[in-house]
Amino acid sequence: MPEHARDRAWTGNCAGAEAEPGQDGPVERRDDTSDERRRRAFRLAVRRYAGQVRHDWRLTVPGLLLPGVGSTLTGFVPALVIAAVLGHFGAGAPPSFGDLLPYLLAFTGAWVGGELVWRFAIHFVNRASTRGASQLSMAAMDALFGKDLSFFHDHFAGSLTKKVTGYSTGYLMVVDSLAFQVAPHLLPIVFASVVLWRYSPWLVVTLVSMIVLTGVAIAPLIVRRQRLVNAREAASNELAGHVADTVSNMDAVRLFSRERDEAAIHARNVERWRRLALRSWDYQNKRIDVVASPLYVATNVLGVVLAITLGGRGGTFDLEAVFITFVYYHRATQVVWEFNHIFRTIESNLSNAAQFTELLLDQPTVVDPPSPAPAAFRDGGVEFRGVSFTYPRMARPLFARLDLRIEPGERVGLVGRSGGGKSTLLRLLLRQADIDGGVIRVGGQDIASVRQADLRSQIAYVPQDPVMFHRTLRDNISVGRLDATEAEIRAAATAAHAAEFIEGLPLGYDTLVGERGVKLSGGQRQRVAIARALLRRAPILVLDEATSSLDSESEGLIQRALLAVMADRTAIVIAHRLSTVQAMDRLVVLDDGRVIEDGSHDQLLALDGLYATLWRKQSGGFLGDVRLGVRAAEPSGVPPLTVRGAPHG
C-alpha cells in the first residue's frame, strides 16, 4: 500500500478506534439504557451508514474497488514477475539485459500503474467520506432541531455535541477502514487464489481455510471483548462528564472551595478508567492475540511446506512456486492479523455512531401535524379550554381541565406563588410541550393544528431566564427577525432601554456577549431579551418575569415603554413584583395549577384572597418588616450562624 494510504489508514485508526477519555469521549454519564436499546441503536447506525454508502454509490463503489486493484498491482503483480524471472532463469546461466528487459518493464509498469490507480482510489475515497460525513452531520443537526425542548433539558449540551460529531466523523473512519484496510486485501486474495491455483489447488484451499479458521476462532473472543470495551467507554464518559460539569460550574467550585473534592472525584474516575482500559487492552494482548498469532504463523509455515513438498514432487525443485507461495501467503494472511484491528475500528466507530442513533429511537412528541392547517389566526386572542398537563415523572397533573380566556388586545398579569404553573402555562401556549387533554387556541385556531413555526411567529416571548447566543449584541437582538434594519434594531434596543448600556460599550452593538450571555448582567440580559421580543412584532407579547432583575427605576422606564408597545397587542405578563402588573387590564392568580382569582387589581383587593395577601406583604415592604417578622417567628430549618472564634451561647 502506498505511504499516503498507509498514513491515512493509520491516522484513522488512532482517532477512531479508541476515543481518548477526557478529550474525546462523549460528555455524559452513562445513560441507564437497556442492552436491547443499545443493540437497536447499533443496528440503526449500521443502516444509516449503509444507506449513505448506497446513496453515494458513484463515489463509494470506485472508492472501495480501486484500492483492491491498486494493491494487487503494487503488491502482487510485481512478485509474479519476479517469480517468472526465477522460473525462467533460476537454474541456467545469468540472463542478458535484453532477456530481462520485458520483465523489468512489466515489473515497473505494474507498480507505476498500481500507484496511479491508488491516486484515483484515494480521490474517490476522500470525496465519498467527506460527502457522507457532511450529509450525516446535517441530518444529525436536523434530527436535533426536530427534538422536543424537554429533550435538551434531559441531556448535557456537551454530550449532544460530542454525539453529533461522533456520528459524522465515525463515518469517515469506517469508510477509511473499508477503503484502506478491507478493500486492499479482498481483491488481492482472489487474485492470489487464481495464481496459486495454477501451482496447486491445495495452496488455495489451505490459505482460505486457515483465514476462515482464524476468523472463526477469534470472532467470539472479540465479541466478548466488547463487554470490556463498553465498560471502559462508560468509565470514560463518566470521567469526561465530571470534567465538563466541574468546568461549567467553576464559579460554585471556587465559592465553596470544592477544588480538592472535585480533584478527588476526578482521581477516582481516572483510576477506574485506567483499570478498565487496561483490562480491555490486556484481553486483546493475552487472549485474542495469543490465539491469532500462532494461527498466523502456522498458515505461513504450512504454505511454504506445501509449496516445497508439491514443488519437489515433479523431480525438479520449483523455485517459482515456493517464492510466490511465501510472498502471497505472507501478504494475504496480513488480513488475519489486521482483522482484529479492522474489526475494532469499525466496531468502535459504529458504537460511537450508535450513541447518536440511540437519541433517534425516541420520537419527538411535539411535531407538526402531517397536514398542517394554513395559518389563519383571526386575532391575538388566547384560549385554554379544559387543558390538562402533567410533566413526565411528575406524580400528579399540574393542570387539570384548566380554562382561561384572554381577549384580543387584553393585557393580563399572571401572578401567584412560585411553582404554581405560570411559566408552564406559557410554555404550553408556545407549544414547547404538548398537553394531555383539552385545547389551546390562538386567534381561534387550535395550536396543535398549525405548524409550530406559524404559531411561534404570532408570539414574542421573553423567558424567565433569557440566555444569549455567543454572538454580538446586534445578532442577539435581531435573532427573531434576521431582515431587521440597523435602525429597527436600534429602535428596539432604545425602547427596551438596552441602548443606554450598549452604546456605552467600546464595541457597542458589535460586543460579544460570552457563552449564554455571561458577560452581561442579569438586567442587561433581560433588556436585550425585551429588545429581541419587541423587534419580532408579533401580535401576542408574553413576558415571564421579564423585568425581575431590574432596579425599580429601570423597571419603571421599561414598563412605560412596554405599555406603549402593548397598546395594540395581547399581552401576558408574569411577575412576582405585583407593582409590575398592577396596571394590567386584568390579573389572573394561578395557584397549584388552578385559576383561583381573576379580576382587576381593585377587584382582587376587594376579594381579599391570595392576591390581596401577597399585595399587602409586598406593599408592606418586600425586604421590610413582614419578611423579617416571618423569619424571626418561624423556624427555618437553617442552622444558626455561628461566627468562628466567637463564644457560643
Ligand SMILES: Nc1ncnc2c1ncn2[C@@H]1O[C@H](COP(=O)(O)OP(=O)(O)OP(=O)(O)O)[C@@H](O)[C@H]1O
Ligand atoms: N421541565 C420540568 N420537568 C418537570 N417538572 C417541571 C418542569 N418545569 C417545571 N416543573 C414543575 O412544574 C411546576 C410549575 O412550574 P412553573 O415553572 O410553571 O412554576 P412558576 O409558577 O412559573 O414558578 P416561578 O414563579 O417560581 O417561576 C413546579 O412544581 C415545577 O417543579
Ligand SMILES: [Mg+2]
Ligand atoms: Mg416561572
